[in-house]
Amino acid sequence: MKHGMAQRPSPLATAAAAGGSSVAKAMRFLLLLLGLAIVIQSTWVVHARPQDLITGVDGMADIIRRAMPPDFSTLPDQIWPTLETIDIAIFGTLAGVIMAAPLAVLAAANVTPSRTLYYIARGIIGFTRAVPDLVWALLFVTAVGLGPFPGALALSVHSIGMLGRLFAEVIEQMDMAPVEALALTGARRMQVFTHSVVPSVLPSLLGISLYRLDENIRSSLVLGFVGAGGIGFQLLTAMNLFQYQEVSLLLIIIFIVVITAERISAILRARLG
Amino acid sequence: MLKVTRLSLCYPNGKQALSDVDLDVKTGELVIVLGGNGSGKTTLLRCIARTLAPTAGQVWVDGTELTRLAGEKLRRARMALAMISQHASLVRRRSVIANVATGALGHYADWWTAFGGLPAGERTLAMDYLNEVGLVELAAQRASTLSGGQAQRVAIARALAQRPRALLADEPVASLDPEAAEDIMCLLKRLAKADNLAVLCVLHQVELAYNHADRVVGIRDGRIAFDLPREDLSRDAVRGLYLSEAA
Numbered sequence: 001m002k003h004g005m006a007q008r009p010s011p012l013a014t015a016a017a018a019g020g021s022s023v024a025k026a027m028r029f030l031l032l033l034l035g036l037a038i039v040i041q042s043t044w045v046v047h048a049r050p051q052d053l054i055t056g057v058d059g060m061a062d063i064i065r066r067a068m069p070p071d072f073s074t075l076p077d078q079i080w081p082t083l084e085t086i087d088i089a090i091f092g093t094l095a096g097v098i099m100a101a102p103l104a105v106l107a108a109a110n111v112t113p114s115r116t117l118y119y120i121a122r123g124i125i126g127f128t129r130a131v132p133d134l135v136w137a138l139l140f141v142t143a144v145g146l147g148p149f150p151g152a153l154a155l156s157v158h159s160i161g162m163l164g165r166l167f168a169e170v171i172e173q174m175d176m177a178p179v180e181a182l183a184l185t186g187a188r189r190m191q192v193f194t195h196s197v198v199p200s201v202l203p204s205l206l207g208i209s210l211y212r213l214d215e216n217i218r219s220s221l222v223l224g225f226v227g228a229g230g231i232g233f234q235l236l237t238a239m240n241l242f243q244y245q246e247v248s249l250l251l252i253i254i255f256i257v258v259i260t261a262e263r264i265s266a267i268l269r270a271r272l273g
Numbered sequence: 274m275l276k277v278t279r280l281s282l283c284y285p286n287g288k289q290a291l292s293d294v295d296l297d298v299k300t301g302e303l304v305i306v307l308g309g310n311g312s313g314k315t316t317l318l319r320c321i322a323r324t325l326a327p328t329a330g331q332v333w334v335d336g337t338e339l340t341r342l343a344g345e346k347l348r349r350a351r352m353a354l355a356m357i358s359q360h361a362s363l364v365r366r367r368s369v370i371a372n373v374a375t376g377a378l379g380h381y382a383d384w385w386t387a388f389g390g391l392p393a394g395e396r397t398l399a400m401d402y403l404n405e406v407g408l409v410e411l412a413a414q415r416a417s418t419l420s421g422g423q424a425q426r427v428a429i430a431r432a433l434a435q436r437p438r439a440l441l442a443d444e445p446v447a448s449l450d451p452e453a454a455e456d457i458m459c460l461l462k463r464l465a466k467a468d469n470l471a472v473l474c475v476l477h478q479v480e481l482a483y484n485h486a487d488r489v490v491g492i493r494d495g496r497i498a499f500d501l502p503r504e505d506l507s508r509d510a511v512r513g514l515y516l517s518e519a520a
Contacts, residue, residue, distance in 0.1 A: 181362035181428070184322060186352035186379030187436045194389040195375045197365050 005094070059204025060083045063244060069250055071245035078234060082253055085230035086261075088223065089216035091152040096216075097160025097209050099124075103160065104167030111171055112199060113178075113189075133219050135229040151228030155216050163212055170204045196219065207269045214265035221254055231257075274300045275321070275354075280330030282320055282495075289328070290316045291495045296387040298439065306475045307463050307483040308492035309515045314475040317492065318441045321473070322356050323347060332449035335438040347398050351378045353471065355432035356441045359447040361424035365417035369408065369427050371414050373399040376434030383420070394520040395434065402430040405467075407459060422453030429460060442474040445479065454478065459487045 024169050029221030106121035138155050174197065182196045224232020231250060238246040277296040283289050291313050298304045304320045308314045321332050323404055332339040335353045342350050355376075374395040378386055386389040386392060394456055403409045406426040411419065420426065430441055442461060446454035458474075462485050465472040476482055482489050484504070487504050491498040491514045499510050 056466070081369075139393055177358075177360055177362035178364045180324075181358070181431075182378070183352065184324070184356050185376050185431070186348050187375065188379070188387070190387040191375075191378045191381075194387065195378060196364050198389060199364050203366065232355065237329075 067244035067248035070249040074246050075135045081231045085220045088148050088151040088220040088230055093156025093213040093216050094158035096163050099160045100163035103164045107168040108171035116271050125161050125164035133158035137223045137226050141227045146227040148229030151223040167206045170201050174200050203272045207272050210265045210268050214261050217261045276333040278331045280327050283328045288413040298473050300469045302487045303465045305486035306490045312492045313490050318443050335407045348367035349452050351451050353438045355435045357428045357432050357442050359444045361428035363416040370399050370412040373430045373434050376431035402433040406430045407500035421449050444475055468516045470472050
């Protein structure tokens with residue numbers, strides 16, 4: 001009897017639950033309205049006019065017609081810029097990893113040696129990540145001139161931010177029990193770091209680095225548009241000269257490079273797992 | 274070998290976790306600490322290992338008083354005191370032998386070990402320690418592939434690699450099945466005798482204490498309730514430790 005009474009909700013509780021439910025419904029409706037307002041304002045700001053797409057079909061068809069067939073006679077000339085593009089990404093990723101790793105250690109709350117260094121490292125990581133790689137490329141082109149080197153520098157600096165943040169997150173999420181266990185054996189700080197932190201997080205860091213390399217290959221294609229070398233520069237030149245058949249060849253090369261990099265990166269990451 | 278005198282710990286919120294604890298563990302002795310949840314068993318071990326700083330009292334290990342030490346001196350002194358816990362806390366991606374050999378890192382101060390290398394001689398010694406815990410055939414295996422009991426044995430081998438004089442074990446069998454728990458307790462008892470270790474072990478399993486301890490210490494509300502040879506331990510004394518919890 002007592003048990004049954006305990007299960008029956010009191011009138012006060014029922015009223016409170018009903019009140020809570022109507023408030024929740026009103027909140028959901030408000031959120032829906034807010035979402036709708038955001039979609040409408042973004043459509044208005046970008047001047048979205050679907051009819052322009054329909055009227056522009058002729059122009060696009062004309063460009064595609066002029067781009068066919070791809071001009072394979074220029075293929076030998078594209079090998080070097082393609083290699084340049086890949087090498088910009090490799091250099092950018094490697095330099096980024098080398099600089100991001102120590103910064104990530106300083107920026108990981110659980111292993112940082114001091115709070116001041118933590119905030120400095122977080123600041124550097126935040127700044128290098130916030131400035132887009134294209135802007136870094138423009139700055140480095142101004143500083144060191146046209147060519148692949150400013151592109152590689154731009155990717156390096158931007159990678160510091162992107163990798164540093166992810167590396168720091170991996171370190172912060174690691175299981176600290178083995179670290180504490182090793183520290184208790186009397187191992188020195190550096191030994192604890194290299195013998196327990198590094199082996200625990202290394203596969204994740206390598207996986208992230210490979211993913212970054214894959215991203216950097218795509219980014220290095222675009223960097224050529226601002227004079228930072230590689231196949232992007234060839235693409236811009238061909239478009240400016242209305243050589244659409246060469247453009248289509250370059251797009252095929254870009255497609256092959258991107259897909260190949262993506263596959264290799266995925267296979268290597270799967271092996272690390 | 275391991276001596277604790279008038280050890281007390283009062284938390285900043287005023288909670289008295291330990292009060293005037295006196296304890297003496299001799300070489301070759303296995304002392305088991307029993308007590309209810311929150312009685313202060315683990316706090317006692319953490320104060321001895323100095324992962325918690327006691328507010329009063331002294332901890333002597335092999336003639337060195339630990340509570341006054343800090344920094345490098347504490348690190349050196351701590352090497353005489355190994356600790357294992359409920360979870361083996363191995364580096365899962367490293368091999369068993371590498372995990373064991375890392376127990377000796379504190380004895381080295383060279384660049385090779387600072388940058389991830391293991392001293393060659395320690396690998397040979399690690400095989401000996403693995404032999405002692407009966408896992409030499411798993412030396413090359415990754416730590417992530419071990420069962421709970423095997424992992425705990427490897428943690429014990431790592432503790433031996435540290436070449437300690439005393440071993441603290443904080444509920445080392447809490448996550449093991451009864452058979453594995455029995456194996457680990459037999460191993461701890463054997464090591465205490467064979468390696469001349471002073472072993473202080475916190476347990477919840479009263480039967481294991483009856484079967485393996487040389488002495489049993491009961492803790493209740495942060496105070497020593499009894500400290501008796503196993504033979505003199507009565508069921509009533511043990512029941513008294515858990516009475517407040519049952520109520």
